[in-house]
Structure formats: C-alpha cells, structure tokens
Amino acid sequence: GNSVTQMEGPVTLSEEAFLTINCTYTATGYPSLFWYVQYPGEGLQLLLKATKADDKGSNKGFEATYRKETTSFHLEKGSVQVSDSAVYFCALRNQRNTGFQKLVFGTGTRLLVSP
Amino acid sequence: EAGVAQSPRYKIIEKRQSVAFWCNPISGHATLYWYQQILGQGPKLLIQFQNNGVVDDSQLPKDRFSAERLKGVDSTLKIQPAKLEDSAVYLCASSLNRGSNEKLFFGSGTQLSVL
Numbered sequence: 001g002n003s004v005t006q007m008e009g010p011v012t013l014s015e016e017a018f019l020t021i022n023c024t025y026t027a028t029g030y031p032s033l034f035w036y037v038q039y040p041g042e043g044l045q046l047l048l049k050a051t052k053a054d055d056k057g058s059n060k061g062f063e064a065t066y067r068k069e070t071t072s073f074h075l076e077k078g079s080v081q082v083s084d085s086a087v088y089f090c091a092l093r094n095q096r097n098t099g100f101q102k103l104v105f106g107t108g109t110r111l112l113v114s115p
Numbered sequence: 116e117a118g119v120a121q122s123p124r125y126k127i128i129e130k131r132q133s134v135a136f137w138c139n140p141i142s143g144h145a146t147l148y149w150y151q152q153i154l155g156q157g158p159k160l161l162i163q164f165q166n167n168g169v170v171d172d173s174q175l176p177k178d179r180f181s182a183e184r185l186k187g188v189d190s191t192l193k194i195q196p197a198k199l200e201d202s203a204v205y206l207c208a209s210s211l212n213r214g215s216n217e218k219l220f221f222g223s224g225t226q227l228s229v230l
Contacts, residue, residue, distance in 0.1 A: 004157070036221075041223065042223055043118070043119065043206065043208075043220075043221035043222050043223045043224060044158070044206070044208075044219075044221040045221070046218050046219065089157055089158070091157075102160045102163070102171060103160065103219065104157075105157030105158050105159075106157050107155065107156050107157045108156075108157055
C-alpha cells in the first residue's frame with residue numbers, strides 16, 4: 001500500500017538556520033508528492049508539490065526534490081524565520097487515469113524557530 | 116475568496132453521546148473530503164464526496180459514523196454513539212474536482228474531545 005514516513009519532531013532551530021525535514025515514501029506506480037503546512041490555529045495549506053521524478057517544488061523559500069531512486073521528498077529551507085514555526089506534513093497521491101486516489105499523509109513534523 | 120468553513124470549532128461530549136459537525140466548502144468546489152486527525156498522527160481520509168455522491172468511504176466506521184452532502188454543497192458528519200477513541204480533530208477540505216493534482220483547501224477543523 002501507499003505510505004509516508006517523516007522524521008519525528010519537534011525540530012528546534014534558531015532563526016536563519018538551515019532546515020531539512022526528511023520524508024520517504026512507499027507507493028505503487030508514480031505518485032505525486034506534496035508538502036502541506038499547518039500554522040497554529042489554522043487549517044492545512046499546500047506548501048509545494050512535485051508530480052514526477054526529478055521535479056523540484058518550491059514556495060516561500062522552501063524546496064523539495066522528488067527523488068525516485070531514494071523514494072524521498074525532503075523539505076529544505078536555507079534560512080528559517082520565526083514565522084515558519086508550524087507543523088509540516090508530507091503526503092502522496094497516486095496518479096491513475098481513472099478512479100479515485102486518496103491523499104495519504106505522514107504523521108507531521110513540528111518546527112519551532114526561536115529568535 | 117472565502118475559505119472552507121467548519122463549525123463548531125471545539126466540542127466536548129461524553130462517550131455514547133452523539134455529535135455533528137458541519138462544513139461549507141469553497142463555492143464551486145465539486146469535491147468534499149472529511150479527514151480525521153488523531154493527536155500525533157497525520158490526517159486520515161474518512162469519506163470523499165463528488166457533488167452529492169460518495170466516492171470513497173472505505174475508512175469510515177459505518178457502525179457509528181455517517182455523513183451526507185444532500186445538495187452537493189455543504190456537508191455534515193455525525194458520530195453516534197461516540198467512543199473515547201473518536202477524540203480527534205475533524206478536518207473538512209474541498210477541491211475544484213477530484214484529479215490527482217487537484218489542490219485541496221482545508222478548513223480549520225473541529226476539535227472533538229470525548230470524555
């Protein structure tokens with residue numbers, strides 16, 4: 001079946017530090033990969049996505065590259081800000097020409113950034 | 116553009132009681148999803164609607180959970196009777212359609228505590 005594994009949190013960093021949140025997946029076929037972010041008191045928001053191998057998704061200074069050879073989609077940011085403090089969810093959704101494919105989430109990684 | 120609206124924001128009930136959650140998706144979105152997010156876990160899809168029809172309810176505990184979307188717009192999710200393990204955040208999401216790369220928009224969720 002399809003599954004996503006994320007590194008456990010919390011990840012605690014100082015402002016301007018480099019961020020990596022690891023994500024690996026198991027899937028049949030060729031899934032699309034996503035990072036969602038949940039800020040305190042808010043709903044999940046799509047942060048970035050990649051739909052095929054070697055694609056790089058990017059948004060708000062965050063990047064993730066779809067690595068089929070290592071089945072990974074690690075989230076990175078060169079310099080985090082306090083406002084990046086949130087819970088980050090890696091997710092996948094398999095692609096098919098027909099039929100419904102559900103979005104499968106990892107367990108989430110909490111990021112805490114201190115000034 | 117208005118987002119996905121959910122109510123109530125919080126609900127506390129005793130086990131064996133009934134509870135209902137309401138969701139109003141973004142106008143024009145044909146696809147509506149209910150997710151359950153237990154503390155420390157990623158969201159898990161309970162049910163998906165395409166307009167007013169059910170596309171997937173394979174992970175919905177049908178002995179106690181029910182959901183409807185009668186007019187293809189807003190939706191209600193009901194639990195009757197509730198169990199302690201139902202304590203979770205119930206997230207509603209919507210998307211324009213149900214393609215693999217459709218962007219999901221999430222509401223802020225209803226936090227349910229079953230005592």
